[in-house]
Amino acid sequence: MFSNPNNPTGAVYSRREIGEIVELARAFDVTVIADQLYSRLLYARETYTHIRSAGLPEEQVITIMGPSKTESLSGYRLGIAFGARWIVERMEKLQAIVSLRAAGYNQAVLRTWFREPEGWMEQRVRQHEAIRDDLLDIFRDGALPTRRPQAGSYLFPKLPPLQVGLQDFVRLLRHQAGIIVTPGTEFGPYPDSIRLNFSQDHGAAVAACRRITEMVKRYRK
Structure with a gap:
C-alpha cells in the first residue's frame, strides 16, 4: 500500500x-x-x-x-x-x-x-496553493527547512536542535501557542520534524506558522 x-x-x-x-x-x-x-x-x-x-x-x-x-x-x-x-x-x-x-x-x-459545481475544485486548489506558498516563505525566513508539497494540505518542517525533546515541544506548541501539530515520529524515524495541516483558513494558518517560528526561536539551543 x-x-x-x-x-x-x-x-x-x-x-x-x-x-x-x-x-x-x-x-x-x-x-x-x-x-x-x-x-x-x-x-x-x-x-x-x-x-x-x-x-x-x-x-x-x-x-x-x-x-x-x-x-x-x-x-x-x-x-x-x-x-x-x-x-x-x-x-x-x-x-x-x-x-x-x-x-x-x-x-x-x-x-x-459526484455533483460538485464546475470550477469548484480548481478554485480550491488555487486557495490551497496560496496558503502553501505563504507558509513556505515563513518557514524559510525562520530557517526551518520544509519540502515544497506538490499536492495535499500538509507541511513537514524540520526543526533545529532544541532545548526540549520533540514530544515536549509539541505539547508546548499546544499549551503556549495554541497550535496542534503531529510529531514526525508518528510517520517514521523523524525525531526533528513536525507535520501540520494548513487547510481552510489562510489567515489563521499564517498566524499559526509565525507562532511556530517564534516558539522555535524561544527553545532553540
Whole structure:
C-alpha cells in the first residue's frame, strides 16, 4: 500500500518511481493498494501518474478515492474503492460484518461529491496553493527547512536542535501557542520534524506558522 500524493509530505511519485513499484508488484505477484485521496488537490504544473497507466494489471490494483481530504470531509468516513470484482466483493463482505453500511446522511454527502459545481475544485486548489506558498516563505525566513508539497494540505518542517525533546515541544506548541501539530515520529524515524495541516483558513494558518517560528526561536539551543 502506498499513498500518492504522499501523506505526510505532499510529494508526488514520479513516473519512474511508479514504474519501479509496478516492477516489484509483478515480480512478487502482489496486489497494490493505491491511496489517491489527495490526487485531485494537485498543484499547478505538477503531473500525476496512476499505477494502472504504468502497466500493472487491473486484478493487481485497488484504488482508493474519496472526499475526506480534498473536500475536508474526514468526519464523514467516506471513501470509494475501485478494483478487480473478486477483491471488491470480498471488501464489501468485510464491510458488512464490521460496520454494516455508511449512514444515510453520509451517503447523501457522497452524492453531492459526484455533483460538485464546475470550477469548484480548481478554485480550491488555487486557495490551497496560496496558503502553501505563504507558509513556505515563513518557514524559510525562520530557517526551518520544509519540502515544497506538490499536492495535499500538509507541511513537514524540520526543526533545529532544541532545548526540549520533540514530544515536549509539541505539547508546548499546544499549551503556549495554541497550535496542534503531529510529531514526525508518528510517520517514521523523524525525531526533528513536525507535520501540520494548513487547510481552510489562510489567515489563521499564517498566524499559526509565525507562532511556530517564534516558539522555535524561544527553545532553540
